[in-house]
Amino acid sequence: VPISEWRFNAGSSHPHAKPTRRSLAMGDIISIVYTAVIFAALIGFVTFCRKV
């Protein structure tokens, strides 16, 4: 096994599941919306900590 594949078993190489343009766009939307939701929760957590 090449050393580059040692640590994480070749990371994201999934040749059997070639992504389509549509699935990539969906992935981008999910990732960005998910990040926004997490940071909205963190801002809410600031308010919570202020009120403790």
Next chain:
Amino acid sequence: MTLAGWAYIALVFILVLGGAIPLGLYIARILKGEMRFLAPVERGIYAICGIDQKRPMRWQQYTVALLLLSVIHIVLLYAILRLQQYLPFNPQHIGPMSPRLAFNTAASFATNTNWQAYVPEQQISNGAQMFGLAVHMFISAAAGIAVAGAVMRAFTGSGLQSLGNFYVDLTRITLYLLLPVTIVAGLFLVWSGSPQTFAPFATAHTLLGGSQTIAVGPMAMQEAIKEFGTNGGGFVNANSAHPFENPTIWTNLLENWLLLVTGFALPIAFGSMIGRPRQGFALYGAMAIILIAACIGTYAAEAQGNPLHIAAGVSAAPGNMEGKEVRFGIAPSTTFNVGATGTSTGAVDSFTDSYMPLGGAIPMFLMQLGEVTPGGVGSGFYTIVIFALLSVFVAGLMVGRTPEYLGKKVQAKEIKLAMLSVLILTFFILVGGGFSLLTKSGLGSLANAGPHGLSEMLYAWTSATENNGSAMAGISADTPLLDYGLGTAMLFGRFAFMIPVLAIAGSLAAKPKLPESSGTFPTDNALFVALLIGVIIILGGLQFMPADTLGPLAEHFALFSGKTY
């Protein structure tokens, strides 16, 4: 164990603990605004970015500024990773990263974790490494030290409404600390043989007629900030075991020093900021005692060798050399590993998956303690302050005194927030790790069965939540579950911990500073250091004891009865 091994370990600690003192005094001067030799550059940055350097920030404003900057940087890094095929400095024509892996990587580098679920030399262009990842190594490190500075200011006076200005702190730490040290260390690495180039990868032709692609790029500078900023994200997958990232034993020593020194310098800076150096030395002492004990334990575990190898006729003399660089041997490898997990660096020059069960358990336990030995740049300091508050609270309960720390009364609000921050970390590690092991996807990520497999998953969630970033080599991390799950753990482990810490700082800053009396519990003596270590181990570590028992401890006893996984 050898004399040379002990000498190497002693040398690392002498250089780190000795170097931390002047560096800490220097950091205190930066945080107090006394360093001015780059004042024109500083003013230029404020003018371009529209920063009013005299504007004070309350803790809420400081926190929101930190969160906003972080979310903007996550989106920017995400865009770079998704669009790298259109961006310059991509001689290998590397394509875009997948959306979920880009999310994981952006969260990882914005939180100072540097968890790498990708193979850098195959999946990230030189340009994305330098202008995406390396930039975030500076920003996340500076943000951590800025928050530490804000916590220090809380103890400097009475009735304070401001914790400083986040953007000013960020700018000064980058200009006066991170950039100068990175440039000097980077030049030393270049001189030692580490590449710093935008040239395409080299191709070597072997004696047997084959060819081999050798990754090169702007490695040296990234290596320097990778260690000094306790980041840990390697330019290549083999990280600091690669001869280009870590060419000689001298660069190994330098990198070990870089990744540890700031964590120990910050308590010294704290002592200087509040005008009570002994208080800083108490925190520094607690950090050092735990780390030295961990280093001795890991060295002993690895130096004894693997009993199954020895039974098969392998010499016991070199110790357990599986997964270690022959160039370095046991002591430099274990010292580096303990340093990188005692801080939030997560860089490796040897591979934890191949350590003896107890040798691998100690680095994981250091992370589970909350990364306070000495922890990440900034995060180690403010986490140990949380433990110090809990210690005076415990001491107050035992002897019936009103708890106070450095003249600030510690009341129900601060203790609730402190426990909240500790429990957030525990929640993500244990619930996240447990849930992953219940799913088919999670089990499919493991390379080993039994206790070793449990250790791999537990290590991954511990590393992500504590913003360390190292991994046991066996786990396949790029799955939807782990990309999104560990990314979430990194974000909450970083920011949901920082928020209560800044709330505590804001609350304490506003309180009057009480004069010391005969009833004040001293927090600068050996008794307090012992109490603090006890609280760190009991509150920080024992929560994970059942899981650690089923993982590395069970594997240890199984190994000595001849069973491997």
